[in-house]
Amino acid sequence: MALSNNNSKRATLGLGAIAVAGLVSTPLLAQDAHQLIRDNCVGCHTESGTTAAPSFSRISEQRKSPEGWLMTINRMTHLRGLELTSEDKRALVKVLADRQGLAPEETEGYRYLLEQNTNIIESGINQGLTETCGRCHSEARFALQRRSEDEWKYLVNFHMGQFPSTEFHSMSRDRPWYQIAFNETAVELGQRFPLHSKEWSNWQAAARNDLMGRWRVTGFVPGKGEFAGWMSAAKTAEGRYDVTLTGRYADGAALAGEGKATLYTGYEWRAGLTIDGVKMRQVMAANEQGTALDGRMFLAAEREIGGDMRAVRDQGKTELVAIQPAYLRAGESTELTLIGQNLAGDIDLGDGVVVEKVLSRNADRITLQARAEGAEGVRMARVGTSKQLSALTVYNTLARVEVLPTDAVTRIGGAGGNMPKVRAAYRAVGYSVGADGKPGTEDDLRLGYMPASWSIKPADEVAAHEKDDRYAGSIDASGIFTPGDAGLNPERKRSANNVGRLKVVASVADGDARVEGEGNMLVSVQDFVRRVLD
Structure with a gap:
């Protein structure tokens, strides 16, 4: 298996690697959860309200993801001296995420942070939030929280108390940062990410599904x-x-x-x-x-x-879950695998797509030879009575290849040190020209992930002069990039370390031709300031 159990570094988006799977063995009743907070938190947080429905300052005015609550509890442990058993910590994360979490709609657009998909370049962030918050945090970091306006203001004050040099950072020392953050940014955050929302109220009232x-x-x-x-x-x-x-x-x-x-x-x-x-x-x-x-x-x-x-x-019904690969070139016979459950009945791959031969078939998996004719476009495939349709894209010519991630950061490490290397995994996505006949436009037809040959090259003339492609790392046949060793390298000019700037190149076959795409790679130093939160 081409995987290893190297220790990872911090996410480039600002959320540590947080393990919250399997955290609680038994559910807490309301009174037990409240008592757990009383026993561990009221030394600093005050309680109000009724005994049956208490409110705890700086706790009840927030809603977060499970990872967000775990980060909060860990911060209390590391910086405030909170002592919790592992069982109590797990119980607190569970009850807080259940009762003061986020509705599904409130996580849309930001799930890459929860999923630890760290090599993402965010776009479209409000300029004011970028200048006030985004220079240290990803947008997803603050968008995956909900607070009252007062609580957002308390958060500004927390930053000033915990990080007093904040006002002297770039994008803050040239303006009255605190006044802007307290009087403008906190108000905007309170409006965009409020404690109370229709989405959360609706989700609290919705029936819960058991996933067994x-x-x-x-x-x-x-x-x-x-x-x-x-x-x-x-x-x-x-x-x-x-x-x-x-x-x-x-x-x-x-x-x-x-x-x-x-x-x-x-x-x-x-x-x-x-x-x-x-x-x-x-x-x-x-x-x-x-x-x-x-x-x-x-x-x-x-x-x-x-x-x-x-x-x-599996509900006992015929369901087509996926097609691998999810594309085929017009005029060519292609082997496809249909993945699903209870796959009984006729196979329909859409207009102009003919099943030439069924190679193997059972209730879970069908492998067949198919051929497509007609115009480029997406066909919707089904098996028997399946209500779940899977997309199958027919194309004529591969026009361009996109390398994902488009921009990535890896980090040198190892060489006997305590900080291992941070790698990156690449995939190639193919596109054909769309209705406008021009590659690189919104009309391009996405074909899906395609097998590729991988290589690296210097990002520019300076990187070529420094031989970054020789020293900064290597990429294997599956698209996994491994950076170079940490420490000084006597083979490099001035015995420099093995950082560098590279282009990651994917070459995809299309008939007798090959189409290439490029992604950007920054091979950086170790993340010396990372604090492990789990």
């Missing part, structure tokens, strides 16, 4: 490729499950694993599994009906190394 049962799963693991399998969730307590996962990768290799999962806020799935001897994490969100989970699975020790994952509940 059997799930058809598909996903991707860097170094191994796409996989399909079955995941079983056996309920052990309210919101807690024992999980097993079995399946196969696209090349036929088997995978198997087991672990534990916790369900927070009625839809936030967090699981920790050991798959083929490697510890993995799952961060997924359930849909409103509790019939599907979508998210990401990644190495527990290296959150940068992971891929998308989807699970569809």
Whole structure:
């Protein structure tokens, strides 16, 4: 397996690697949860309200994700001397996330941070928030919180007390930062991310789904490729499950694993599994009906190394979950694999797509030879009575290749030091020209992930002069980039270290031609200021 259990560094977006899977064994009754807060928090936080419905200062005025609450509790432990047993900490995270969490709609657009998909360049952030908050935090960091306006103002004051040099940083020393943050930014945050919202009220009133049962799963693991399998969730307590996962990768290799999962806020799935001897994490969100989970699975020790994952509940019906690959070139015979459950009935791959031969078939998986004719575009495929349709894209010519992540940061490490290397995993996405016939426009037709040959080259003339492509690291055949060793390198000019700037190149075959795409890579120094929160 081309994965390792290297210790990871901090997420470049500002949220530490937080393990919240399998956190609580038994649910807390309301009075028990309140008493837990009283026993551990009222030394600093004051209580008001009634005994049955108490309010705790600086606690009751906030709502956060499970990771957000864990960060808060860890900060109280590291900076305020809070002493909690592991069991009590886990219980607090569970009850706070359940009762003061975020509605599904409130996490939309920001789930990359929860899923630890760290090599993301955010865009479209309000300029004022960028200058006041975004120079230290990702937008997702503050957008995944809900506070009253007063509580946002308290947060400004906390920053001034905890980080008094804030006013002297870039984008703050040239303006009255505190006055802007307190009188303008906090007010705007209170309006955009309020404590009380219709979405949260509706979610609190909604029925909760139990996620126990059997799930058809598909996903991707860097170094191994796409996989399909079955995941079983056996309920052990309210919101807690024992999980097993079995399946196969696209090349036929088997995978198997087991672990534990916790369900927070009625839809936030967090699981920790050991798959083929490697510890993995799952961060997924359930849909409103509790019939599907979508998210990401990644190495527990290296959150940068992971891929998308989807699970569809087995309800005894015919369901087509995925097609691998999800594209085919017009006029060519292509082998496709249909992944699903209870796959009975006729196969319909859409207009102009003919099934030439069924190579193998069972209730979970169909492998066939298909050929497409007609115009480029997306076809909707189905098997039998399946209500779940899967997209299959027909194209004529591969016009361009996008390398993901577009921009990535890796970090040198190892070489006997305490800080291991931070790697990155790349994938190539293919596009054909859309209706306008011009590549690189909004009309381009996305084909999906495509197999590629990988290489690196210097980012520019300076990087070429410094031979960054020789010293900064290497990329393997599966698209995993490993940076160079930490420390001085006597082979480099002035014995410099192995940092550098690179282009990551993906070359994808299209018939007899090859199409290339490029991504940006910054190989940086170790993250010396990272504080481990888990």
